[in-house]
Amino acid sequence: MYELKIALRQVFSSKKQTLFAILAVALAVTVITVMMAMISGFQDELVTSSIENNPHIVIGPQDEKEEFIHLYRYTSALTSEKEGVIAVSPKYLGQAALEYRDNAEGVSFQGIDPMAEESVMRISEDVVEGDLMTLVHTRYGVLLGDQLAEKLEVNVGDRVDVVFPGSQTTSFKVIGLIHTGTSADEVTAYARFDSVQDFFNEPGVASTIEVRVADPYQADIIAGSIERETGLDAVSWSEANAEILSLLEVQSILVNIFYFLIYGIAGFGIANTLITIVAQRTREIGILKAMGTSKKSIMFIFLFQSMILGAAGLVLGTILGYITTIALQSYEIEIPPETYFGLQTLPLEVEPLNFVYAAFFAFIVNILSGIYPAQKAAKLDPVKAIESA
Amino acid sequence: MTNESPVIELKNLTKVYQNGVEFRALDNANLRIEKGEFVAIVGPSGSGKSTLMHLIGLLDSPSSGTLLIDGKDVTKMSDKERSGMRNSILGFVFQYHHLLPDFTALENVMMPLLIAGKSREKAKNVAEELLKEVGLEGRMDHRPGELSGGQNQRVAIARALSCSPSIVLGDEPTGNLDTKTGDMIYELLRRLNKEYNQTFIVVTHNEELASKADKIIRLVDGKITVQ
Numbered sequence A: 001m002y003e004l005k006i007a008l009r010q011v012f013s014s015k016k017q018t019l020f021a022i023l024a025v026a027l028a029v030t031v032i033t034v035m036m037a038m039i040s041g042f043q044d045e046l047v048t049s050s051i052e053n054n055p056h057i058v059i060g061p062q063d064e065k066e067e068f069i070h071l072y073r074y075t076s077a078l079t080s081e082k083e084g085v086i087a088v089s090p091k092y093l094g095q096a097a098l099e100y101r102d103n104a105e106g107v108s109f110q111g112i113d114p115m116a117e118e119s120v121m122r123i124s125e126d127v128v129e130g131d132l133m134t135l136v137h138t139r140y141g142v143l144l145g146d147q148l149a150e151k152l153e154v155n156v157g158d159r160v161d162v163v164f165p166g167s168q169t170t171s172f173k174v175i176g177l178i179h180t181g182t183s184a185d186e187v188t189a190y191a192r193f194d195s196v197q198d199f200f201n202e203p204g205v206a207s208t209i210e211v212r213v214a215d216p217y218q219a220d221i222i223a224g225s226i227e228r229e230t231g232l233d234a235v236s237w238s239e240a241n242a243e244i245l246s247l248l249e250v251q252s253i254l255v256n257i258f259y260f261l262i263y264g265i266a267g268f269g270i271a272n273t274l275i276t277i278v279a280q281r282t283r284e285i286g287i288l289k290a291m292g293t294s295k296k297s298i299m300f301i302f303l304f305q306s307m308i309l310g311a312a313g314l315v316l317g318t319i320l321g322y323i324t325t326i327a328l329q330s331y332e333i334e335i336p337p338e339t340y341f342g343l344q345t346l347p348l349e350v351e352p353l354n355f356v357y358a359a360f361f362a363f364i365v366n367i368l369s370g371i372y373p374a375q376k377a378a379k380l381d382p383v384k385a386i387e388s389a
Numbered sequence B: 001m002t003n004e005s006p007v008i009e010l011k012n013l014t015k016v017y018q019n020g021v022e023f024r025a026l027d028n029a030n031l032r033i034e035k036g037e038f039v040a041i042v043g044p045s046g047s048g049k050s051t052l053m054h055l056i057g058l059l060d061s062p063s064s065g066t067l068l069i070d071g072k073d074v075t076k077m078s079d080k081e082r083s084g085m086r087n088s089i090l091g092f093v094f095q096y097h098h099l100l101p102d103f104t105a106l107e108n109v110m111m112p113l114l115i116a117g118k119s120r121e122k123a124k125n126v127a128e129e130l131l132k133e134v135g136l137e138g139r140m141d142h143r144p145g146e147l148s149g150g151q152n153q154r155v156a157i158a159r160a161l162s163c164s165p166s167i168v169l170g171d172e173p174t175g176n177l178d179t180k181t182g183d184m185i186y187e188l189l190r191r192l193n194k195e196y197n198q199t200f201i202v203v204t205h206n207e208e209l210a211s212k213a214d215k216i217i218r219l220v221d222g223k224i225t226v227q
């Protein structure tokens, strides 16, 4: 393979062009691998937080006109018997106002069974003051979102009044604070299920039943079978987040266009370098032809050069991309907690397959961008090439 | 000897350049060159000497006419066949050495052999032998930039001879050298011609050198007069 030998020699002797071409490819691969790490990390985080911060399935009334599930005990029992279901938690959701001294705030007043809600939503992880389980034996106890408590200027141990037209104003004792990092912290108040039912004068009904399943990716199927058996409406997390998930798809199309453009720029960089090399080596190409090198071999010499440049660039780019990703991972960039589901740092994910993709496409782009200059070289007229200065 | 076909035969070979106006750089050339001949081509500047050499060297294609090498019509060949012949049958020495600047003298001489598909080892042996023959045994690992004009020209001759071509073409191979070095290289070519019975066609402006050739071809305005 004398073609490879010539290619290597020419690449190593045009040091500047070689360096710039390699850097162009390396930079493209770096940008793309870091982007991929960011995007797949972000998407994973989004899906995980959708799964973690929402019930896997929410059962609601059959019909939008209806407000309540009447046979919630029966439905809960039936649902919890189903295969793949880990826990169920009926809830009463109401709107009310909380008053403390001169402050008043509208809240989502939620009645929960602490044990059941804990096994479905793991909310005790978010309890920053007090204890969720105190609710079990505190009939008039309430847990507030920390932002809400701040606005009301209440502390654990204080008593707040719950007010709703047509209901008897009732005093509840603040027994704990919750911090989820989302906007829910501004409006949520949890009390015991029976206390909230009584407060709204609606004993024996629930607004929703939340369900936790063993495998979140089976949630759709299980939700479907709940609907069939109970005649109620059952919405899985992926259905509830369909908009976000389809947004992710749109985003990934845009991102792919972006990758395509970056590769395009890198490709033109390589092509440009090779055209320059061909121009500078015109006379040598003529000499090689005079010695009996065929057009095909001349093509190979320049395709090899683009492959050598590309291979070096993508190896360097992959390494740089990996280092940059790791560096960004450990550098915790604060973003407003409300922006993305309570994320506090940029979620970058090192996915080996992404590096393979980036490198593979970079290599393909290289070969493609080498074709034109190589053809140009192969077509040179030997006499004119040799006589060119 | 007499019924043996010529190595090179030109029949009405014509090269026309068309840059707005038509220019006949080579006009209806007819010529036979026999195996082992040492032929000198002379003529004023612009008379078509290089044009003729490029056509015989398969570096250029004629506008019309036929060129036979070893009895085969080369004007109808594919790029692959023509480059194969450039490699194995023809050796070209230019006025300027035209060596590959990134390769050493040895590597330059090895190159046609590697192009022919010979092993590195074989190529190296042949190249070393030839470089010794042209008196450069101590300079094999130098690059063209580190050698003198005469030395480079001798490397170029060794390169042209590396695949043992049956035809060696020289377009003013000594034109860029001082008289003494030029004479020496001419002597070298003549000696190789006698030793290996290769056919040599050499363009020169030096009438004295030309007079030592077996045959002198004079070109005037693209037309041949055989002496």
Ligand SMILES: Nc1ncnc2c1ncn2[C@@H]1O[C@H](COP(=O)(O)OP(=O)(O)OP(=O)(O)O)[C@@H](O)[C@H]1O
Pocket: B017, B018, B019, B023, B025, B043, B044, B045, B046, B047, B048, B049, B050, B051, B052
């Ligand atoms: N590519 C070209 N296009 C147009 N005319 C050309 C081209 N190449 C050569 N010629 C013309 O053809 C004629 C013959 O050129 P050639 O190079 O064969 O001359 P030469 O005998 O080798 O001259 P010299 O002794 O100066 O090297 C010249 O008049 C030249 O201008």
Ligand SMILES: [Mg+2]
Pocket: B049, B050, B051, B171
């Ligand atoms: Mg000339």
